[in-house]
Amino acid sequence: MGITETDLLEDLYREGLLSVARAFQVQRELSKKVVRNKQLGELKTVAGADLSVIKSESKLICGIILFSYPDLAEIERVYTVSDERFPYIPGLLAFREGPAIIETFKKLGRKPDLLILDGQGIAHPRGFGIACHVGVLLDLPTMGIAKKRLYGTYEEPGEKKGSSTPLMSKEGDVIGSVLRTRDNTKPVFVSPGHKLDPESAREIALLCARGYRIPEPTRRADIYVAGLKTGLKKGGSDRA
Numbered sequence: 347m348g349i350t351e352t353d354l355l356e357d358l359y360r361e362g363l364l365s366v367a368r369a370f371q372v373q374r375e376l377s378k379k380v381v382r383n384k385q386l387g388e389l390k391t392v393a394g395a396d397l398s399v400i401k402s403e404s405k406l407i408c409g410i411i412l413f414s415y416p417d418l419a420e421i422e423r424v425y426t427v428s429d430e431r432f433p434y435i436p437g438l439l440a441f442r443e444g445p446a447i448i449e450t451f452k453k454l455g456r457k458p459d460l461l462i463l464d465g466q467g468i469a470h471p472r473g474f475g476i477a478c479h480v481g482v483l484l485d486l487p488t489m490g491i492a493k494k495r496l497y498g499t500y501e502e503p504g505e506k507k508g509s510s511t512p513l514m515s516k517e518g519d520v521i522g523s524v525l526r527t528r529d530n531t532k533p534v535f536v537s538p539g540h541k542l543d544p545e546s547a548r549e550i551a552l553l554c555a556r557g558y559r560i561p562e563p564t565r566r567a568d569i570y571v572a573g574l575k576t577g578l579k580k581g582g583s584d585r586a
Contacts, residue, residue: 369432369441377474379482385541386460386487389415392554393458394563395450395480396571397443400578404430407578408446409571411563412458416553418562424453425574437471437496440479447480459487460542460550462563466490467537467547469513469522471497481540488539489547491564495535500524503533507555510548513537523548527555534559 392415397408409425426449432441447463466475467490475496481488495513503509503526513522513535522537522544538547554561560568 366435366438369435369438373438373440373472373474373479376479376482377472380468380474380478380539381541382468382538382543383541384487384543384546386546389459389550391415391421391456391458392418392460392462392550392563393451393454394462394464394561394565394567395447396464396564396567397446398571398575399430400575405578406430406443406446407571407574408443408450409567409574410447410450410454410461411567411570412454412456413563415459418554418556420566422455423570424450425570426450426453427574427578439465440474440476443476444479444483447476448483451480451484457486461486461488462550462554462561463488463490463539464492464564464568466492466496466535467522467539467542469496469498469535469537473515473521475537475539477537477539479539485540487541489542489550490537490539491551491561492535492537493532493560495524498522505530508552510552512544520544523551525551527552527561528557528559531559534561 393412395410412422428446463477467477477488477490498513500513501511503511509526510523512520524533526533536551
């Protein structure tokens, strides 16, 4: 497990030393550790993670739900509320949200075979989106499913569920898929994070699509976090 890198980031956050310049440097260093081939055994469990911000309090709410696979029956859900320690900067989302996701992940009683995040994997200007960042630090297979393109070029897929086209880097490499998860609905952007390949990520995303645009793991995590946020705004507990 990438405990050295995790401890390094925690020390930087704690000491207030994680400047934007330092974040870019850390991102470049960690990106070298991404494994772009599939190192995933039998897939029995997946988890979906989502995060929301209470801007007025500079708090991050992160929720993770663990499911059996492929039936997607819920096994467990956990959440945390933490302080926002890094601002939102395009391309550096992981430095804002990554620590909260990792803290929440550690609360799971059973670790998933695969973690799916709301965001990008290698479909990122420097090939290191939040799914890569979290995957490397947890040494866990990860993938990202995003509502919008951050990086890459593509052709629009067909209108039927399951239609997809490759998402390409400027060098001509396949870095993900543009996938239609529901007939006549906007596609999602799927990319591997760590220890996964683009085709496997696409197949898993499609199997997890159950009648909605957003596949179930992150869709239900989003609903979970939204409910937590509403409760906290009404004066509920700030930690699980």
